[in-house]
Structures are given as C-alpha cells and as structure tokens.
Amino acid sequence: MATKTSKRTGESSTTVAVGIRIDPKIKFALDIMGRLQKRSLTAVIEWAISNAIAQQSLDFDGNTLSSVLDKVWSTDESARLVMLAHHLPEALTYDELRIWETIKASDYFWHTYPDGSFGDDFNRLVLSRVRGAWKETLDHVEKHKSSPTIVAMTPDDIIADIEF
Template sequence: MEKSQGGRVDLGSRNKSEVITIRINPKLKFGLELMARLHNRSVAQTVEMAIQRVLEDPFDGIQNLRDVRYERDLIEKLWSPHRGERLLRMVLTHPELLSYEEEVLWHKLTRAGVTEDYLEGTGLDDLHLRPNCNQREFEERIADFWDKLDETERSATSKSKGKSRKEPLAP
C-alpha cells in the first residue's frame, strides 16, 4: 500500500467486505436462491446487489423515528475508510445518527481532552470546527485515541481470560 499525503495509507483501492449474519424465513431464502440463479450470481452477491439498490433508491417521504431524511448521497458524505474521519463527519453533520457505542466513544474523547483544541459549541447538536483548525490532525488524534482504547480493552480481555484458565498441576 502506498502512503498518501499526511502519512495516511491509501485505502481507496482496497475492496474489503464485511461479514453480516441475517435470519430470514425459508420463503425469502428460496427467492434469493432463485434470483441468484437467474442472475448467475451467488446468494451473497445477490443480497449485496439488493442492498445497494435499496440504498440508492430510498423511500422518500417516509418519516423515521429520528426525524431524519435519508439522502441519496448521505453515505458518500459520511463514509471514510479512516474511522476517526468517519466519526468526526458523523458528529459534525448528523450527530443524531450516532450509535450508542459511537456516543460513548465521543464522550470518552471529550472527557480526555482530545476535542478541546479543535471544536467550538456545546453539546453534540451545536458542534463545529474552530476556525483554522487542522482537521486532518484532529482526525488522526481521534483515531490514535480510539486505537489506544482498543488496545487497552484487548489487554484487559486477555488478562481476564488468563485469570480464568487453571494452571496445570505439577506432577
């Protein structure tokens, strides 16, 4: 992988798929299998194609519980392969769409002082970048903090697993 400007690794050309598990009724599964055969695709490819179509042609005019309209380009506006950048985009443009885990992470970032030199405003609904703030540097600080949290969590998990294992008895 080539390094791009700012020390970031260019992830744009990498097509990494995510694995999801879904539960569907037998009739829908049969329909998916038939559709896959008709299009000479796998069932996974057929499901991915169907999801892409739904995301490209959302149900306009239907209200949702969060009172947010789905826009065709919403994914493009929010997506980044860099999770710090993606979280910041969500916080600044659509904080109402943050998951619980993302909100918890954001509060940890705020309490740790990671955000104070970069943002102005009070509360999630009123945040904006400070004038002349280095957004890329901010995104990288978010990602670094997140990586350290992950590392701490992995370390705590491995320690707790180590304690639960019984030591072999000496002969």
C-alpha cells in the same frame, strides 16, 4: 468485522464477511432471483441491500441514505465518525456520541478564536488533530465512561502517551 485477506501478503479485500439468519422462504426467493438475474446469492443480496439503501429516505431533508453515505464514508474510523456526526448525528450510537461530545468539548481539536474560546462550528474542526489523537481519545472516553458528564481532553491527555 473481519476483512478477508487475499493470497498476496498485506493486500486486503474490499469485502467483509457477514453472517445472517433469514427465513427459508426469503432464502428461496433470493435463490430464484439469482437464477433469473444470472447472479450469485451474494450478488443478489448485495444488489437488494444497495437498492434498499438507495430508497431509504432521511425524513429531515429528502436525501436518501445513499447520498449521505457518500459524504460520510471513509476508511479512516476517526474521519468516518466526525462526518457521521456532522451529516447524520441522529444515527450515532451512545458510545459514538460520547466520543463526539468529548471532541466537541475539547479545545485541542478546534481552531480557537483570538480570545482563546472555541465553539463547535464544524468548519473550525482540525481533523488532523482528531486523527492524530484518535487512540488517546478512545482511551480517554473509556476511562471516563462512568462520568455522568463529558470530561474534556487537555493537551496533557493527548501527549501523555507520546514517547520522546
């Protein structure tokens, strides 16, 4: 998705452009809603989508999608994936699941126990390491995408791209 850039250099808009196809009857209804609500077509569509998100129930605990989005959303892609994996793992795509499973399998991203072992207790995740090695993690997952099993990352995989 492309982010619109304002006229001031380096400043990004808070909206993204999305192209959609809709039935002419739905478009007509949206136009009428806009007239009645004194809103633009874009504002009516945003309003309708926001209402749909607020009403979308998540079967497992009665929360709405809207309430979980507040916990998951981040402008940082790595944090967003980690929070999605933690709060709504069933919504992960296959590619996102491969990234998350690689993170879970790689001790670098976790506080280890005194015996050197680690688990996937979310509270022991070192998010700053996930952020710092995000590009390397994506590259590693891409490199091993044809592997039938998850290939854990090692510190060498992470520092290999760092120039001294």
